[in-house]
Amino acid sequence: MADGHGLETDRAALIARYDLDAGGFATLDQITAFAAALCEAPIALVSIVEEQRQRFLARTGLDAEETPRDVSFCAHAMLGDAIFVVPDATLEPRFADNGLVTGAPFIRFYAGAPLIGGDGTPLGALCVIDDRPRADLTDLQRQGLTLLARQVMVELEGRRRDRAIIDQQEKDAQALFESDRMFRTLADTMPQMVWSTLPDGYHDYYNARWYEFTGMPFGSTDGEGWNGMFHPEDQDRARARWRHSLDTGEPYEIEYRLRHHSGDYRWTLGRALPIRDAEGAIVRWIGTCTDINDQILMVEEREVIAHELSHRIKNIFSVISGLIGLSAREHPEIRAVAADLRDRIMALGRAHDFVRPHSSHSRPDHGEGALWGILEQIFAPYRDALGPRIHFSGDNPAIDDRSATPLALLFHELATNAAKYGALSVLEGKVTIDVKGEDKNIRIDWREEGGPPAVPATSEGFGSRLMQLSVERQLGGRMTRDWRPEGLCLSLWIPARSMSRSPVGRA
Structure with a gap:
């Protein structure tokens, strides 16, 4: 009995969540054995009704693992809220010509308790079958079969939850793998050296630029090995600054000299920021190293030029002051004015020297x-x-x-x-x-x-x-x-x- 293509599509998707193909239905086998004994029936089944067939997850007294849906009694039983009973199938027009009635197992009596999913979707039935007609089940048998059907659903819903958890774990693992792969790909395309550490500061990743710059073997600078790459004069300072960031969670930023694969030390800007979880705990640090050696050399060259230019400008101020002093000696009457003018010029010289570009050494x-x-x-x-x-x-x-x-x-x-x-x-x-x-x-x-x-x-x-x-x-x-x-x-x-x-x- 079909109940619409759309409904069957939804049911098929729901049934797939129960991971029924994985087997392992020993508990359900115990339930069917007990149901058969309770109802004094030779056959008991846990039947899941699919679009074209009904499959028996557990069975007692029957060898078949499945039958076509069009001969399924359980397809009818799953549509109700209570136990579905057929006292004598040969007298029931819907089932009199059924192949399971006219042939083995020669069903006469059928009683099935519906199996309903947590969202109300009918899945099948827990049923008992007899090859002799019976008026009905006793009240105790009805109560027992209903309770056993609920226990079947407890088992199936447990499998569904386990499957959902496993699926989510697999999705999370795949997402993490993809995220890590994308991060490493992105990091390897960046011109900067990129690295990451665990929350305790253990260095566990460097991108390709790091190994190209340092010339070190892969993995040789993991852990504490990174500090040995710094100039000896910078190691204590870099370690102390990094430890401060780890202790406080403050961003890490420092300039140090890093050993190049040529053996020279090049000035590098190191930066790192913490990544935090929803509760604010640091789960990882991501950092970069940027080669700034050429920029520092340019700044030093600019400082030399600025210093020379400033020196010449100050010489001009001095020459002007000297000329004013010389004029004052030749013309004593302007001595007071000349002194004021000379002082003003020297004030301009001090202002010029104050605002000219400075390096870290000359500022x-x-x-x-x-x-x-x-x-x-x-x-x-x-x-x-x-x-x-x-x-x-x-x-x-x-x-x-x-x-x-x-x-x-x-x-x-x-x-x-x-x-x-x-x-x-x-x-x-x-x-x-x-x-x-x-x-x-x-x-x-x-x-x-x-x-x-x-x-x-x-x-x-x-x-x-x-x-x-x-x-x-x-x-x-x-x-x-x-x-x-x-x-x-x-x-x-x-x-x-x-x-x-x-x-x-x-x-």
Whole structure:
């Protein structure tokens, strides 16, 4: 009895999940033996009804392993909710001409308990068969056959779950294999050296680029062998940095010298990031090594050129200062003006040297590329005499070569005036410089305290015009001055974009 092609297709797919071809139905054999004894029937079967046949997973009293579906009694039994009983098949029009009735095993009495899958799909029946007519099963036999049918489904659903678990494990294993194969293929096509480690840091994989670069035999650098590839002077530093990353989970990044297959050591950038599971635990580290030796050589060459160029520019500043000094000696009347001009030129020279490109060996000890750093350079001539009398507070924004020159001239004028007429002209005086972001501007407040009362100039001199030019024309900012009894208070508002091409300041 067919129940639609679509339904049969779905049933076939469901039945396949029970892994029935694997055999191993000893428990079901025990169930059919007990069912036959309980119902006092010579034959008991566990029948699974498929599209063209019914197969007997377990049988007692019958040699056949399967029969065609069109003669199946169980195909009818599986469609109901209760036990399906045929007291005398010869008297039942549906079965009177059935080959299993007219021929062996000469079915007369049939009782079948349906086997229903967990999703409600009919699978077959647990049945008992007799070659003699019977009115029915007893109540105990009905109850027993129903319970045994449920036990059959417990066994089958267990096999289904096991099969599902095995299938998922196989899929996971295949997915892992494919993922690993794709990772290794991708890693071998990358120009960088790629490596991976276990959570404890044990190196278990290197791509082809690693072995090409180092010339080492495959697998020879696994485990701790990798550290021996570094320059002896870099080994302790690299090991300590790697151990820190393993202990903290922080990204690993370091520059070291790695032994090339030629025997030379080449500068390399090493990086690694942790891979974490859903709970956040590190399950693996993936890292790269990038050959940066040529870039470092280029930087060193650029440093040499920059140093030579800077040296020549500073020589020009010195020559100009010398010419000014010579002119002052020949014309004593301009000596004071010449001294101011020479100081301004030397301030420009210090600003130039501060913002020129530096290597790791030539860069300033601190403050590179930031406002406080250049101010310390400008105030250097006053350092011995003034000590800590100039104080910085607030932010420390980035500067570059465009802002260095006007800033140097501006603060040189302020310091010079303070030393001549303001707070720095007396031992008790001091200057505070406070810097903070304000909207899209950098606000700088210069405050003098403890010196002579500030008195506005009766006329605007060259220094004042130079300061105004530096702030307004070159930096695009504005400036206010307040001559207070306790000292000059000057405020600057300079657009952040004029301070540095980089939008990021330093705190």
